[in-house]
Amino acid sequence: MPESPVEQLIRRIHAAPVRVVLAASGGGSCAIADLLAVAGASRTLLEAVVPYSTAAMVNLLGGTPDRFCSPSTARAMAMAAFARALAYDPAATDELVGLGCTAGLASNRPKRGPHRVHVAVQTVRVTESWSVMLTKAARTRAAEERLCGDLILQALAQVASVDNSARVATLPGEQIRHQRQQAPAAWTDLILGRREMVRIGPWAASTPTPVIFPGAFHPLHDGHRTMARLAAQMLGQPVAYELSISNVDKPPLDFIEIASRLAGLAGQPVWLTRAATFVAKARLFPGATFVVGADTIQRVADPRCYHHSPEQVTSAIDALRAQNCRFLVFGRLLEGRFCTLADLPLPAQLREICQGVSADQFRDERSSTAIRRRSTSQ
Numbered sequence: 001m002p003e004s005p006v007e008q009l010i011r012r013i014h015a016a017p018v019r020v021v022l023a024a025s026g027g028g029s030c031a032i033a034d035l036l037a038v039a040g041a042s043r044t045l046l047e048a049v050v051p052y053s054t055a056a057m058v059n060l061l062g063g064t065p066d067r068f069c070s071p072s073t074a075r076a077m078a079m080a081a082f083a084r085a086l087a088y089d090p091a092a093t094d095e096l097v098g099l100g101c102t103a104g105l106a107s108n109r110p111k112r113g114p115h116r117v118h119v120a121v122q123t124v125r126v127t128e129s130w131s132v133m134l135t136k137a138a139r140t141r142a143a144e145e146r147l148c149g150d151l152i153l154q155a156l157a158q159v160a161s162v163d164n165s166a167r168v169a170t171l172p173g174e175q176i177r178h179q180r181q182q183a184p185a186a187w188t189d190l191i192l193g194r195r196e197m198v199r200i201g202p203w204a205a206s207t208p209t210p211v212i213f214p215g216a217f218h219p220l221h222d223g224h225r226t227m228a229r230l231a232a233q234m235l236g237q238p239v240a241y242e243l244s245i246s247n248v249d250k251p252p253l254d255f256i257e258i259a260s261r262l263a264g265l266a267g268q269p270v271w272l273t274r275a276a277t278f279v280a281k282a283r284l285f286p287g288a289t290f291v292v293g294a295d296t297i298q299r300v301a302d303p304r305c306y307h308h309s310p311e312q313v314t315s316a317i318d319a320l321r322a323q324n325c326r327f328l329v330f331g332r333l334l335e336g337r338f339c340t341l342a343d344l345p346l347p348a349q350l351r352e353i354c355q356g357v358s359a360d361q362f363r364d365e366r367s368s369t370a371i372r373r374r375s376t377s378q
Helices: 005-015 029-037 054-061 071-088 090-095 141-160 185-192 222-235 255-264 278-284 294-300 310-322 368-377
Strands: 019-025 045-049 096-104 115-122 126-134 176-182 197-200 211-214 239-244 270-273 289-293 326-330 332-334 337-339 354-356
Touching: 005 029, 005 141, 019 029, 019 054, 019 071, 019 141, 029 045, 029 141, 045 071, 054 071, 071 090, 071 096, 071 115, 071 126, 071 255, 090 096, 096 141, 115 141, 126 141, 126 255, 176 255, 185 197, 185 270, 211 222, 211 278, 222 239, 222 289, 222 326, 239 255, 255 270, 270 278, 278 310, 289 294, 294 310, 294 326, 294 332
Parallel strands: 019 045, 019 096, 211 239, 211 289, 239 270, 289 326, 326 354
Antiparallel strands: 096 115, 115 126, 126 176, 197 270, 332 337
């Protein structure tokens, strides 16, 4: 019996130099079965996981995403899968692929939002994603699942650079949206741990004791800009932003996400780093003053951030002091109340290296999280 176009495609994928960890939620599991049904899958597939429950997805991503079915979540899944691939086969760096798929398909109860599929791949040099909104009530669940699986196989074919005559069976009016971000070599080095920091943007000729404003900047908003301006005035030195691609519990930022956040910081001096903790940041920037909000300085002293170990809290504060680092603390809205440094119960050793900004000098209740939630609900 002649092979189907899908079987022919999978045979070419298996012959290509790719090593894949695949994570699919809400749809796409048929692609896993397809890959395993063609001989040679052990050359391609390192692992396949189906984080279907909320708890399983949170475990994969290290936290609850803003939306479970979105391009950014598919990319985060792909990066988590890539990190697993790197752990399984660190010698095969150039062949490793993380693939993430999150879908909202036809169910036994009506869906409020559109039926949709988001697929992303992550390699050491590229982040790529594909998204399609499906016409409601135009397909059975099985047909939507098949489309989802075909989109996964198309993504693998693309990243494996193999010929592909098979096509995803979209309907008139349905459009597959594609994004791709090629990483500069420095970003690849950050992801692989070959370097700890990269300098981006305009810089003054002199390099005084640094004032560093760390954050996710997701997105950068006017509250951040005001904090940076006031910090420069109060400390008499220019402020550089610091964006870490790493997080203690979550996968690294993907290249599309890095590019997006740096675009928000365009025209500003930025350090792109791997420093997930303030102890790590202090090693990169000895003698620095870190510009932070009240919520952040609270976490520096919160035992819950140190596996509930008071000893680790003390050790972290000692490490910050040993690097001669300080904090300039701006007020934040905490549990419905605007709090400044004076309102926080901090250990004396930490408070000694903090300088507060009064509510008269700065009061801004904006939140990046709230801004994202508003934008996704519109």
